[in-house]
Amino acid sequence: MSFDRTIKIAPSILSADFANFGVECEVIEAQGADWVHVDVMDGHFVPNITFGPATCAAIRPHIKGVMDVHLMIAPVDPYIEGFANAGADVITAHVEAGPHIHRTLQAIRGAGAKAGVALNPGTPASSVEMLLDMVDLVCVMTVNPGFGGQKFIHSQIEKVRELRAMIGDRPIHIEIDGGVDPTTAPLVAAAGADVLVAGSAVFRGGSITNPAPYGENIRAIRAAAVV
Numbered sequence: 001m002s003f004d005r006t007i008k009i010a011p012s013i014l015s016a017d018f019a020n021f022g023v024e025c026e027v028i029e030a031q032g033a034d035w036v037h038v039d040v041m042d043g044h045f046v047p048n049i050t051f052g053p054a055t056c057a058a059i060r061p062h063i064k065g066v067m068d069v070h071l072m073i074a075p076v077d078p079y080i081e082g083f084a085n086a087g088a089d090v091i092t093a094h095v096e097a098g099p100h101i102h103r104t105l106q107a108i109r110g111a112g113a114k115a116g117v118a119l120n121p122g123t124p125a126s127s128v129e130m131l132l133d134m135v136d137l138v139c140v141m142t143v144n145p146g147f148g149g150q151k152f153i154h155s156q157i158e159k160v161r162e163l164r165a166m167i168g169d170r171p172i173h174i175e176i177d178g179g180v181d182p183t184t185a186p187l188v189a190a191a192g193a194d195v196l197v198a199g200s201a202v203f204r205g206g207s208i209t210n211p212a213p214y215g216e217n218i219r220a221i222r223a224a225a226v227v
């Protein structure tokens with residue numbers, strides 16, 4: 001997985017057809033997705049439950065590119081190896097998920113994956129300042145995690161600017177997750193984000209038997225984000 005700062009669109013399969021994840025991943029990549037974003041929720045750290053490492057392992061053969069696994073779970077550490085073995089390229093843990101995020105990030109890299117750290121909307125950019133040598137990606141949650149289809153929280157744009165300045169030349173992606181669409185994409189891209197997670201704005205209007213809207217939606221977000 002090479003590093004660059006071009007805009008990458010990462011559809012969240014939270015908005016896909018849960019009965020057809022494998023095909024959804026193939027179709028979304030064929031329609032122009034750069035990464036596939038996989039939302040893991042435990043009903044404890046967030047008020048929703050999705051799936052675990054077995055599902056990630058099952059969809060891995062259907063993804064040619066980057067499988068970007070976002071863990072909205074606590075505790076995190078006991079499950080890192082399982083998600084790495086399932087083939088995750090990036091594993092992102094929340095800074096709020098436990099008292100030892102530095103250890104968690106070490107464990108992610110130790111398991112052979114790129115390490116991401118996610119920040120809830122109420123968590124300041126400064127919380128990752130001491131972690132920058134440990135991370136490959138910082139994920140700014142622009143909704144409260146747990147559900148797709150929520151409204152973008154505009155106050156997070158300033159956090160993205162702060163992170164962009166803090167990161168400087170380091171090879172660290174800034175990922176935005178929640179409420180990304182053609183109206184919000186240019187705001188976060190201008191602030192310095194390069195990975196845009198989008199669920200409802202990508203999957204809206206399409207299906208595995210009618211995938212063209214996926215491609216139109218991805219192209220619309222990408223075009224809007226080129227600032």
Ligand SMILES: O=C(CO)[C@H](O)[C@H](O)COP(=O)(O)O
Pocket residue numbers: 012014015037039070143144145146147148149150177178179180197198199200201
């Ligand atoms: O992590 C998430 C929710 O916790 C989702 O990835 C995120 O909300 C994307 O969905 P949408 O684009 O519909 O807002």
